[in-house]
Amino acid sequence: MDFVIEQRTVILEGFWMTVRLTVLSGVLSLLFGTVLAVMRVCPIPPLRWAGAFYVTVVRNTPLTLVFVFSTFGLPRLEIRFSFVTFAIIALTVYTSSFVCEVVRSGINSVAAGEIEAARAIGLPFGQTLGQVVLPQAFRAVIPPLTSVFIALTKNTSIAVAFSVAEATSILRRLQNQDASATFPLLLTTAAGYIVLTLFLSFSFSRLERRVAVAR
Amino acid sequence: MQAISDERLIGSDHLLELSNVQKHFGPLHVLKDINLTVDRGEVVVVIGPSGSGKSTLCRAINRLEPIDSGTVKVDGEPLPAEGKALARLRSDVGMVFQSFNLFSHKTALENVTLGPVKVRGLRKAEADERARELLDRVGLAEKADAMPAQLSGGQQQRVAIARALAMEPKLLLFDEPTSALDPEMISEVLDVMVELAGSGMTMIVVSHEMGFARKAAHRVVFMDEGEIVETATPADFFDNPTSRRAKSFLSKILSH
Numbered sequence: 246m247d248f249v250i251e252q253r254t255v256i257l258e259g260f261w262m263t264v265r266l267t268v269l270s271g272v273l274s275l276l277f278g279t280v281l282a283v284m285r286v287c288p289i290p291p292l293r294w295a296g297a298f299y300v301t302v303v304r305n306t307p308l309t310l311v312f313v314f315s316t317f318g319l320p321r322l323e324i325r326f327s328f329v330t331f332a333i334i335a336l337t338v339y340t341s342s343f344v345c346e347v348v349r350s351g352i353n354s355v356a357a358g359e360i361e362a363a364r365a366i367g368l369p370f371g372q373t374l375g376q377v378v379l380p381q382a383f384r385a386v387i388p389p390l391t392s393v394f395i396a397l398t399k400n401t402s403i404a405v406a407f408s409v410a411e412a413t414s415i416l417r418r419l420q421n422q423d424a425s426a427t428f429p430l431l432l433t434t435a436a437g438y439i440v441l442t443l444f445l446s447f448s449f450s451r452l453e454r455r456v457a458v459a460r
Numbered sequence: 461m462q463a464i465s466d467e468r469l470i471g472s473d474h475l476l477e478l479s480n481v482q483k484h485f486g487p488l489h490v491l492k493d494i495n496l497t498v499d500r501g502e503v504v505v506v507i508g509p510s511g512s513g514k515s516t517l518c519r520a521i522n523r524l525e526p527i528d529s530g531t532v533k534v535d536g537e538p539l540p541a542e543g544k545a546l547a548r549l550r551s552d553v554g555m556v557f558q559s560f561n562l563f564s565h566k567t568a569l570e571n572v573t574l575g576p577v578k579v580r581g582l583r584k585a586e587a588d589e590r591a592r593e594l595l596d597r598v599g600l601a602e603k604a605d606a607m608p609a610q611l612s613g614g615q616q617q618r619v620a621i622a623r624a625l626a627m628e629p630k631l632l633l634f635d636e637p638t639s640a641l642d643p644e645m646i647s648e649v650l651d652v653m654v655e656l657a658g659s660g661m662t663m664i665v666v667s668h669e670m671g672f673a674r675k676a677a678h679r680v681v682f683m684d685e686g687e688i689v690e691t692a693t694p695a696d697f698f699d700n701p702t703s704r705r706a707k708s709f710l711s712k713i714l715s716h
Contacts, residue, residue: 288542358561361524362620366575366627367551369544376574381565458565458607 248426249433252419259415260437266329266401266411267441270336271394277337278344283374285349296345304342308403311335316407332404340397347389351382384456391449395442412437474536475500475631475662476521481530483516483686490516491527492686498631498664503657505673505694506666508683509709514666515558517683518635521664522553535630551579554624558636560616562608568595568619569604572626580627587626594622598652614645618652625656632656634665668713670698682706 249256284296303311315335316328326334355378363373383390402413416434420427476498483491490513498504506514519525521532523539523546532539534553540546562571572591576582582590595601598618608616617637624632634653638646650672657663657676665672673680673694680697682690684705690697701707 356561356564358557358559359563362555362557362561362563362623363574364547365522365524365550365553365555366623367547367549367579368575369547372578376578377563384565458609 246426246429248419248423249429255419256412256415256433256437259410259412260441262329262409262411263398263401263413263437264441266332266336266404266409267394267398270333270340270401271397273333273337274340274344274393274397275390278341279348279379281341281345282348282352285345286352288370300342300345303338304346306339308335308339308400309406311339312403312407328404328408332401332407332409335407336397336400336404339400340393343393343396344390347386347393348382350389351384351386352378354385355381381458384453384458387449387453387456391446394445394449398442398445399438473499475502475534476664477531477533478517478521479531479533481517481520481532482528483513483520483525484528490686491520494530494688496681496688498662501660501662502679503661503663503665503677504679504681505677506664506681506683507668507673507709508689511685512683513686514683515635518555518633518664518666521631521633522550522555524555547579551575551627552630554627554629554632556617556620556624556632556634556637558639560608560613560620560640562616562619562623564608567605567607568600568611568622571608571619572623575623575627591622591626594625595619597625597655598622599648612645613641614648617641617645617649621649621652621656631662631664634663634667636666638667638669670694670713674698682709684709 281296281299284292285300287293312332312335315338316331319326319331319334359377359381360373363377368376401411404411405414405417412434416430419430474497476496478494478496481491481494482489492513494517496504496517506517508514516525520527521534523532523542526542534549537549539549562568563574566574569588569591572594573582573584573587576587576590577584592601592604595604598621600615600618600622603611603615603619608619611619621637637653638649641649646669650669653663653665653672654676665677667673677694680692680694681688682692682697682701682703682705690701690703690706692702697706698710701710
């Protein structure tokens, strides 16, 4: 345990990277996933097909492979970023497909009559979506979105294999320095993830209560 | 020749014209060659057994239900295809639904101001002021900040009427506005509708409320199996229906 305390700055830096990966790819996935969900319900068939195709392909590909495509595939197309950026791209591409399906189920939960009422007062498709459908869809899907973001938090650890110094890779490095500290390190790292995900769950359930609408 | 040029000068008095409207739901022929014109300021009640196509007719007028063939003209303008132009036309045709369909995440006031602000581009303060006047007109001034779930059915329907009125529509469609209401709430909604009819609003009302039809309607249109079977004044229709189908329908709804 002494070793853990001794190395606390390094461990905290690792978790700081985990937080950055989670927040950045979380925000980007929420945006991109929502765009995908809107594509899947829009009246233009090619966009619907494109959205469905994306989800089918990406959601069914292991995250590690998505990382491989991002980190080693993109440079072949002369697209060069830092390993951290490649990790954020991979996590966003992957998580968006899950966000899309969650948001789409939220969209489907909005009463059809309210959508008709919005069209009847003359709101075009975009405003019907922005004013009536999405605000209600997001309220309905906060619990499943929480699960998606908790999965994302833990999925950031895949980046360990792609040269990103996040919490899990710090764990490995320190383990190599002092094998006798393996268990304290494991427990500390596990506790670190639990703290992060509990914070996430807590924030989202507060948000859920704040925006709850009586039906 | 003279008549035509006169009509061009004054403009037609027909606010709504349906000609040869046909609509199928799969094998079901729900609107059979419908021809109907409604004048400015006229109140038309559409009555008929369930499945007669009266709701579909109502929904075809603002193209919530696209038709197979025929034309629907609102104020001389044929309904455009889905898109910006149709949205603009819909904003001139108010609609009140059987199940109210208030936006459940918005307050009564926000329900009324959404259209004027987003579609008409009114400033929020102005829209709020007008919305409060309208809520007052339907007797709900004190409920402006209530959420739909906190309102009774009758109150929700009156907010829905205020929401439709806020767009200053040329025409108001009512699709069975009292069918989902408890009996004691029906009259509060009908009172608002009678007041509207008296103010000169053009209205098409799908409803079985004979009291309303007698009090406020200029014409009753009786539909059965997708056809307009009979058109008459309320007094003529209820007291001396001419068609066999209208007689049989009236005897069923009047027998108890």
